[in-house]
Amino acid sequence: MPAGAGVKVRVRDVMLPVTDDDGFYELRFESIGGLGAHLAGQILAEAGVLRMGLNGAHFSSYGSEKKGSPVKSFVRFCRPEQEVRTASPVQQPHLVAVFHEGLLKTENVASGLRPGGVLLVNTKQPPQAIRERLGLKGVAVGTVDALGIAVEEKTRVNTAMLGAVARAGGLDQEAVKDTIRATFERKYPQLVEANLRTFDRGFAELRLEPAAGIDGLVGDGAGAGASQGPVPLYGYLNAPIGGAITNPGNTALKDLSASRQGFLPVFDRDKCIDCALCELACPDFCFVWEDSRDPGDKKWRRLVGIDYQYCKGCMKCVEICPVAALTELREAEGYADAHRVAQFPYLSAATGQGGHTPAQPRREDVSAAVAGGAVRAGR
Ligand code: SF4
Ligand code: SF4
Numbered sequence: 001m002p003a004g005a006g007v008k009v010r011v012r013d014v015m016l017p018v019t020d021d022d023g024f025y026e027l028r029f030e031s032i033g034g035l036g037a038h039l040a041g042q043i044l045a046e047a048g049v050l051r052m053g054l055n056g057a058h059f060s061s062y063g064s065e066k067k068g069s070p071v072k073s074f075v076r077f078c079r080p081e082q083e084v085r086t087a088s089p090v091q092q093p094h095l096v097a098v099f100h101e102g103l104l105k106t107e108n109v110a111s112g113l114r115p116g117g118v119l120l121v122n123t124k125q126p127p128q129a130i131r132e133r134l135g136l137k138g139v140a141v142g143t144v145d146a147l148g149i150a151v152e153e154k155t156r157v158n159t160a161m162l163g164a165v166a167r168a169g170g171l172d173q174e175a176v177k178d179t180i181r182a183t184f185e186r187k188y189p190q191l192v193e194a195n196l197r198t199f200d201r202g203f204a205e206l207r208l209e210p211a212a213g214i215d216g217l218v219g220d221g222a223g224a225g226a227s228q229g230p231v232p233l234y235g236y237l238n239a240p241i242g243g244a245i246t247n248p249g250n251t252a253l254k255d256l257s258a259s260r261q262g263f264l265p266v267f268d269r270d271k272c273i274d275c276a277l278c279e280l281a282c283p284d285f286c287f288v289w290e291d292s293r294d295p296g297d298k299k300w301r302r303l304v305g306i307d308y309q310y311c312k313g314c315m316k317c318v319e320i321c322p323v324a325a326l327t328e329l330r331e332a333e334g335y336a337d338a339h340r341v342a343q344f345p346y347l348s349a350a351t352g353q354g355g356h357t358p359a360q361p362r363r364e365d366v367s368a369a370v371a372g373g374a375v376r377a378g379r
Contacts, residue, residue, distance in 0.1 A: 029073040031099035041073035051175035055326030068141030122146040127209035142208040163202025191297035271325035278317035305341030
């Protein structure tokens with residue numbers, strides 16, 4: 001990316017917090033399609049090159065072109081006099097930002113993170129909980145409720161995560177904000193102020209826990225010791241035999257939890273009239289039915305719940321339900337596992353994913369969630 005070519009902007013002289021042996025400060029965004037991680041990487045790289053006096057590069061790696069598929073976005077910065085002669089994915093980042101909490105379950109998000117580096121996660125949980133869950137040592141851990149901020153500001157999580165990244169990475173806050181402004185005012189001028197507020201809140205509301213045993217925050221310990229977690233290998237070193245794709249695609253083993261963008265449908269059995277409109281609307285075979293007898297001893301096919309393993313949170317079922325037996329809930333950690341009704345209990349038992357048929361969400365739990373503002377839309 002040529003620094004400043006044809007664009008009149010105020011350039012600040014920003015020092016990189018730390019660099020590797022090749023002179024790069026590297027970031028990796030772990031996300032899913034639809035959360036705006038690619039745009040966030042683009043904005044950050046543009047801010048660095050056009051407004052911080054750095055040289056840099058950015059690109060993203062996608063799975064299938066589908067909302068909810070895993071996405072990685074890579075940003076690399078160096079001093080302006082240095083050329084960027086690598087276009088490889090960032091394998092040993094100084095900073096990782098995880099845009100979706102569900103990825104902690106499905107991806108090795110901390111892979112290759114350098115000692116003294118920073119892991120940021122979009123979650124309501126405190127940093128200590130994430131540190132313990134992933135077994136992280138020697139790195140700073142930060143958490144920010146980027147989804148909560150985005151919902152309140154009617155934006156997306158990407159600008160909240162950018163605020164957290166700018167603060168944890170010691171990058172120029174104003175340079176990033178200027179780039180956000182320039183990006184949105186071209187196409188969506190009405191979104192500029194909301195996105196700037198989202199950025200500021202991500203910056204201010206980040207909870208950052210320093211790396212134990214390493215003085216300072218970003219990068220003071222970089223270069224010492226081993227990387228955090230295994231560094232991915234390439235080609236013949238880690239390809240499955242025969243090049244087989246082992247991650248379940250559209251089979252009964254597929255887990256779509258990480259495709260949800262912070263909300264899931266909650267089922268209220270007491271309101272349901274078993275009309276099956278949700279079954280017709282759902283693209284992913286989530287609704288679990290049982291054969292029963294009604295009070296008049298007639299055959300009764302009865303909806304018993306939702307298998308959240310297959311639910312991508314599209315909310316088509318919530319929209320179509322005529323009696324508001326389905327409502328949209330802000331997903332809390334562990335809720336889906338605790339309230340899932342297994343579509344294939346025998347499969348779940350075999351794969352260790354829980355073969356039980358848990359009790360349905362209690363009506364009072366749903367009512368409390370509505371009263372507490374956790375339920376966003378009940379139709
Ligand atoms: S659409 Fe609503 S009422 Fe009809 S079966 Fe589904 S949950 Fe029950
Ligand atoms: S939100 Fe509803 S319609 Fe969409 S995948 Fe989940 S259960 Fe199916």
